[in-house]
Amino acid sequence: MRTIIVGSRQSQLALTQTNHVIEALKEICQIHNIQAQFEIKKIVTKGDKILDVTLSKVGGKGLFVKEIEQAMLDGEIDIAVHSMKDMPSDLPEGLMIGAVPKREDVRDCIVSQEYNSLFDLPKGAVIGTSSLRRASQIKNYRPDFQIKFIRGNIGTRINKLNDGEYDAIVLATAGLNRVGWQDKITEYISTELCIPAVGQGALGIECRDDDEFIMKLLSLYNDEKTAKTVQAERAFLATLNGSCEIPVAAHGILQKDEDTADIQLFGLVGSPDGETVIKDKIVGNDPEKLGVQLAQRLIDRGADRILDEVRGEN
Numbered sequence: 001m002r003t004i005i006v007g008s009r010q011s012q013l014a015l016t017q018t019n020h021v022i023e024a025l026k027e028i029c030q031i032h033n034i035q036a037q038f039e040i041k042k043i044v045t046k047g048d049k050i051l052d053v054t055l056s057k058v059g060g061k062g063l064f065v066k067e068i069e070q071a072m073l074d075g076e077i078d079i080a081v082h083s084m085k086d087m088p089s090d091l092p093e094g095l096m097i098g099a100v101p102k103r104e105d106v107r108d109c110i111v112s113q114e115y116n117s118l119f120d121l122p123k124g125a126v127i128g129t130s131s132l133r134r135a136s137q138i139k140n141y142r143p144d145f146q147i148k149f150i151r152g153n154i155g156t157r158i159n160k161l162n163d164g165e166y167d168a169i170v171l172a173t174a175g176l177n178r179v180g181w182q183d184k185i186t187e188y189i190s191t192e193l194c195i196p197a198v199g200q201g202a203l204g205i206e207c208r209d210d211d212e213f214i215m216k217l218l219s220l221y222n223d224e225k226t227a228k229t230v231q232a233e234r235a236f237l238a239t240l241n242g243s244c245e246i247p248v249a250a251h252g253i254l255q256k257d258e259d260t261a262d263i264q265l266f267g268l269v270g271s272p273d274g275e276t277v278i279k280d281k282i283v284g285n286d287p288e289k290l291g292v293q294l295a296q297r298l299i300d301r302g303a304d305r306i307l308d309e310v311r312g313e314n
């Protein structure tokens with residue numbers, strides 16, 4: 001009997017996701033007669049300790065992932081569940097994403113006490129988000145809105161909304177669904193109005209690339225369709241050098257049901273003030289190539305200039 005140690009951050013979302021994945025893996029073990037048991041090991045990351053500054057100012061998404069990866073390389077844990085959205089483009093030598101399970105709701109949503117939709121919000125409304133991607137697209141839709149940065153886990157953000165600091169906040173639907181708070185959602189934002197973050201709504205299970213037992217188990221949990229579309233989105237982000245939080249969005253959709261289906265990939269780079277938004281769409285079969293080509297098209301149209309400016313400010 002193999003004991004698989006699962007590393008997890010302590011937040012409600014992280015622990016809920018980890019438990020959900022463990023339940024799914026247990027089921028797979030049962031079906032395939034694999035002998036394994038699971039234990040959770042909690043890890044506090046640097047990103048959990050620094051909560052009062054914009055993520056992009058303190059070193060970006062990697063903050064949440066680095067310590068967990070070190071624990072995996074050191075053999076203290078065997079696997080870890082991440083939001084694909086929080087995964088940097090490059091993984092450390094020796095680690096891999098062993099499974100990308102089926103993606104759930106990819107959309108952003110708003111939560112508001114007083115108003116029923118983005119459209120209904122009054123002129124000059126204060127919108128809480130710490131994502132430059134959301135800020136750019138929402139300001140592009142409604143230039144009168146004021147963006148006010150907000151950080152902390154989902155519970156903290158909703159408390160700040162209830163304190164009256166914001167007229168509405170923007171969150172990932174998947175995160176609210178996973179912690180069982182879907183009833184707090186005021187409005188789902190269409191992916192046309194706000195293209196989601198690369199990997200949003202998808203999980204990734206990371207493991208060591210020499211652990212055959214776990215690689216085999218995770219391959220049974222992988223969802224080929226989700227993996228393909230997320231791969232295209234990640235290739236897009238990597239080509240734009242998207243290592244830290246920048247105003248970049250991408251969403252891959254499989255056009256048909258067969259495994260050979262074409263991927264439709266939407267991508268966007270926007271200025272944080274929403275004044276300039278460059279977006280395009282590409283269709284094809286090779287996820288890696290699609291991501292690179294779409295990014296190149298946006299670069300040809302000036303995406304690099306926007307990104308250089310944002311990076312300069314940080």
Ligand SMILES: NCc1[nH]cc(CCC(=O)O)c1CC(=O)O
Binds near residue numbers: 173
């Ligand atoms: N930025 C943090 C983060 N990372 C993953 C999710 C939600 C779950 C997901 O998108 O997979 C969230 C919260 C949010 O953006 O509202």
